[in-house]
Amino acid sequence: MLTYLAGRIASAVPIVLLVAIFIFSLVNLTPGDPAVLLAGDNATPAQVEVIRERLHLDQPLPTRFVVWAGNALRLDLGESIYSNQPVTKLIAQRLEPTFVLAIATLILTVVIAVPLGVIAAWKVNTWIDRGIMAFAVLSFSVPVFVIGYLLAYVFAVQLKWLPVQGYVPLADGILATLRSVALPAMALALVFAALIARVTRASMLEVLSENHIRTARAKGLSTRRILVIHALKNAGVPVITVIGIGFATLIGGVVVTESVFNIPGIGRLTVDAITRRDYPVVQGVILFFSVLLILINIAVDMSYALFDPRVKG
Amino acid sequence: MAIIESAVPSHPVGPLLRHMGRNRAITLCCLFLIVLVLLAIFAPVVAGDPLKIDPAHRLSSPEAGAIWGRDHLGRDVFARAVYGTRVSLLVGFSVAILTTVFGVAIGVYAGLSRIGGAIVMRLTDAMMAIPAILLAIAFASILNAGLLTVIIAIAIPEIPRMVRLVRSVVLGVRSQPHVTAAISIGTSGLALIWRHILPGTMGPVLVQATYACASAIIASAVLSFLGVGISPEVPSWGGMMADARSTFRVQPVLMLYPGVLLSLLVLAVNILGDRLSDTLDPRKSRRTSL
Numbered sequence: 179m180l181t182y183l184a185g186r187i188a189s190a191v192p193i194v195l196l197v198a199i200f201i202f203s204l205v206n207l208t209p210g211d212p213a214v215l216l217a218g219d220n221a222t223p224a225q226v227e228v229i230r231e232r233l234h235l236d237q238p239l240p241t242r243f244v245v246w247a248g249n250a251l252r253l254d255l256g257e258s259i260y261s262n263q264p265v266t267k268l269i270a271q272r273l274e275p276t277f278v279l280a281i282a283t284l285i286l287t288v289v290i291a292v293p294l295g296v297i298a299a300w301k302v303n304t305w306i307d308r309g310i311m312a313f314a315v316l317s318f319s320v321p322v323f324v325i326g327y328l329l330a331y332v333f334a335v336q337l338k339w340l341p342v343q344g345y346v347p348l349a350d351g352i353l354a355t356l357r358s359v360a361l362p363a364m365a366l367a368l369v370f371a372a373l374i375a376r377v378t379r380a381s382m383l384e385v386l387s388e389n390h391i392r393t394a395r396a397k398g399l400s401t402r403r404i405l406v407i408h409a410l411k412n413a414g415v416p417v418i419t420v421i422g423i424g425f426a427t428l429i430g431g432v433v434v435t436e437s438v439f440n441i442p443g444i445g446r447l448t449v450d451a452i453t454r455r456d457y458p459v460v461q462g463v464i465l466f467f468s469v470l471l472i473l474i475n476i477a478v479d480m481s482y483a484l485f486d487p488r489v490k491g
Numbered sequence: 492m493a494i495i496e497s498a499v500p501s502h503p504v505g506p507l508l509r510h511m512g513r514n515r516a517i518t519l520c521c522l523f524l525i526v527l528v529l530l531a532i533f534a535p536v537v538a539g540d541p542l543k544i545d546p547a548h549r550l551s552s553p554e555a556g557a558i559w560g561r562d563h564l565g566r567d568v569f570a571r572a573v574y575g576t577r578v579s580l581l582v583g584f585s586v587a588i589l590t591t592v593f594g595v596a597i598g599v600y601a602g603l604s605r606i607g608g609a610i611v612m613r614l615t616d617a618m619m620a621i622p623a624i625l626l627a628i629a630f631a632s633i634l635n636a637g638l639l640t641v642i643i644a645i646a647i648p649e650i651p652r653m654v655r656l657v658r659s660v661v662l663g664v665r666s667q668p669h670v671t672a673a674i675s676i677g678t679s680g681l682a683l684i685w686r687h688i689l690p691g692t693m694g695p696v697l698v699q700a701t702y703a704c705a706s707a708i709i710a711s712a713v714l715s716f717l718g719v720g721i722s723p724e725v726p727s728w729g730g731m732m733a734d735a736r737s738t739f740r741v742q743p744v745l746m747l748y749p750g751v752l753l754s755l756l757v758l759a760v761n762i763l764g765d766r767l768s769d770t771l772d773p774r775k776s777r778r779t780s781l
Contacts, residue, residue, distance in 0.1 A: 196617030204629055315765060319758035321709045323716055323732065324750035331743050342740075430624035434713055448625065449717050452632045460629060468620045 186476045197468045198250065202243050205457045233259075233458075246461070255462035260454050265462035268447060275345045275359075276432055276443035279366070282359050283428065284421075286367035287374055292417070294371070295378025296405055299386060302379075310375065318372035322431045326365040326438040333361060343440040362439040366431045370424055377420040381413035388412075415482055422478030429467050517766050520759040527756060531576040538570035541726045559748055562731070563738050571726040572748050578715075578727040579708050579756060582642055586707035587700045589646040590653050595696060597650070598657025599684055602665065608658065615651035623648035627710055632719045641720050645710045649703045656699050657692050664691035694771035701764035705757050712753055728753045 213230040214221075230236050234245060249256065255265035298310040317325070334342040340361055346354040385391065386409055394404045436445035444463060451459035530537060545565035553560045559569040601611035618626075630644035664670060670687050678687070714720030715729030723730050728749035735745035 192613060193616050193620055196613065197620050200617060200621065204626075204633065315761055316758060319705070319761045320754040321712055321750075321757070323713070324754055327732075327739065327743075327746050327750065331739075331746075335740055335743070426619070426622050429622040433622075433624060433628075434717070437717060449628070449719075452628055452719060455632070464621060464625050464629060467622050467625060471622065472620050 183476075183480060186479055190472050190476060193472060194469060195247075197472075198247050198465060199243070201461050201464050201468070202246060205461050206239060206242070229259075250462075250465065255465070256458035258451070258456050258459050260451070260456045260459070265459050268459060269444060269463065269466055272442060272444045272447050274348060274443075275441050276436070276445060278348065278355060279359050279362055279432060279435070279441065279443060280428060282356070282363035283366040283370060283432075286363055287370045288421075290367060291371035291374035292378050292410075295375040295417075296382055296410060298375065298379040299382030299409075300401070300405055302383060307379075311379070314372040314375045316372075317368040318376075320369075321434075322365055322369050323434050323438045325368055326362065326435055329361045329365050330439070345439075345441040345443070359441075362435045362441060365438075366428065366435050369431060370428055373424050373427070374417065374420060378413065378417050381416040382409055385409045385412045418478055418481055422475050425474050426471055429471065514766060516762055520762050523755065523759045524763075527576050527580060530573050531580050534570075534573045534577065538573040539567050541567060541570040541574040542724065543567070560742075560744070562734055562745055564734075568731070568745060568748060571731055572728070572752060574726040575728040575731060575749060575752070578638070578721065578725065579711065579753065581638065582645065582711040583704040583708040583756075583760065585642045586646045586649060587704035589642065590649045590703045591696060591700045593646075593650050594653025594699075595657050595689070595692065598654040599661055599688060599692070601654060601658040602661025602688075603684075611654060611658070615654050618648065618651045621648070623706075624710060624713060627714065628717065628719055631714050638721050638725075641711055641714055644714070645707045649707065653696070653699055653703065656695055660692045660695055661688055664688050667691075694767075698764055698768040698771065701760060701767060705760040705764065708753070708757055708760065 213226050213233065213235050234242055237245070246256070253266055255269075257264055258268060261268070294310050294314075298307045301307045320328075330342055333340050341358055344358060346358040348355050382405075391404060391408055394408045399408075432443065433445035433448055435441070436443045437449055440446075444466070447459065448463045450456075451463065543566065545561060548554075548561050548565045551561045551565070559567075559572065562568055562571070597611060601608040626648045627644045630647060631641055634640040634644065665688070670683070673683055673687050711720060711727070712729030712732070715723075715727045716733045718733060720729060721727060723733070731749040732746055735742070735749075739746055
């Protein structure tokens with residue numbers, strides 16, 4: 179188990195390095211002089227020169243990459259051009275709302291999607307199955323910001339049950355926090371749940387046609403016992419894989435949802451940084467999300483061993 | 492030679508079209524898409540000027556001149572929605588085509604070359620580790636707004652998915668008897684790829700291209716919505732929704748029109764993709780039930 183973990187982490191290192199090169203070249207190979215751009219329209223050549231030196235823009239590209247990557251390894255992602263604050267500090271400050279939103283979404287998703295997928299597989303080719311799958315395709319097709327505004331209109335503007343926008347920090351009481359993330363988490367969960375429900379159904383169908391299920395039925399076990407104990411446990415691996423893969427979609431969704439609901443998380447930080455052309459922050463945030471995604475996928479791989487004893491690596 | 496020829500899997504297009512003609516959901520989706528394409532082409536005939544600002548009639552209710560009312564600058568919402576079809580369809584189709592062309596070319600190469608394949612796999616690993624929409628946002632904002640930029644920005648994160656799919660299919664096809672037979676009688680590289688390998692990849696590629704089209708339409712709306720897409724002047728559904736944010740509480744319908752159109756378009760494309768994949772993978776349709 180430990181050697182498997184070590185192997186997975188070792189194989190992630192070159193990927194992280196490649197990601198870092200991608201992100202760095204993306205931001206630095208852009209047409210135009212970033213120093214001139216950042217200094218603004220009224221800057222004197224001397225001011226432009228100061229910015230150029232501060233960002234080491236006068237150095238050759240490979241040197242700048244080594245400096246940036248070396249600092250990133252020591253968790254120093256540079257300073258924001260806009261607010262002059264360290265990028266890691268900016269990310270840390272905004273971690274809580276994004277984290278709470280992601281966890282709430284994940285819990286909602288599993289609670290909605292797994293039962294729906296199981297029921298659809300159990301009642302396959304009936305109107306219940308078709309209804310659930312139609313719902314899945316529908317919620318998969320409606321963009322998250324459309325669902326977001328729809329929910330906001332119904333539950334916040336019309337019914338006034340929940341706040342329209344904003345985020346209440348955990349320090350101000352967990353109930354208020356949950357109320358503030360309820361709508362965005364619901365909007366995100368609907369999209370995410372569609373994906374998970376479909377995979378749960380497909381995976382359950384696969385398992386339900388196997389011999390041990392027939393044996394369990396011949397033994398006279400109840401349908402519920404067969405579905406949950408005998409089938410769902412075996413259908414778990416693909417479902418967890420997709421939850422892992424879906425994290426990329428979830429992160430993208432978080433960026434959009436935070437803008438819709440005005441939540442001061444990392445997603446908003448990203449969008450603001452991009453519109454302000456605050457390159458150190460853009461680089462830092464994308465690197466942060468990518469490394470997070472790689473770590474999540476390692477955790478997903480590790481969880482296979484829990485579900486399937488054959489996976490030992 | 493003739494024996495080998497007949498062993499080549501036939502292109503699935505013929506039976507596919509026949510099957511699709513019989514399916515109501517597919518007919519409906521195709522009809523909807525055709526209507527949207529026609530609207531996009533004949534936008535100037537169907538709708539008025541989408542750019543004309545009429546401050547006197549800001550946020551006005553539906554009237555003879557503007558059947559869906561006017562937005563916060565007094566522009567005709569219906570006209571903007573009709574012209575907005577152009578951006579969504581153009582981005583969706585272009586990204587699907589770009590993804591297919593580059594994805595298939597790189598994927599076939601990766602499936603046939605051992606070393607090249609390993610390198611391509613590591614590169615796609617890295618690209619897929621970056622959340623697609625972030626990559627698209629970053630590309631679009633850095634390369635300066637424009638339709639072409641948006642298309643490229645959205646296509647780039649889509650390509651690795653297609654590459655991996657094509658490679659896995661090619662790896663499967665390569666070991667089949669008709670391909671080894673073709674290699675053994677000395678079929679040249681290009682003919683081998685064109686006649687024996689590409690036909691096998693067509694089905695999955697078609698399905699994946701459809702999904703790429705759907706996600707590209709959403710992505711372009713997201714970019715416009717966040718203000719990093721094409722210029723806000725150009726009518727697009729995402730841009731219309733971004734404009735409607737400020738007046739959301741007073742005039743929520745301004746959000747509704749583009750939102751519903753966008754959702755319907757993506758839904759139609761996704762249903763097409765699902766039906767395609769059901770048709771091409773008959774395993775799915777005959778499953779036992781509990």
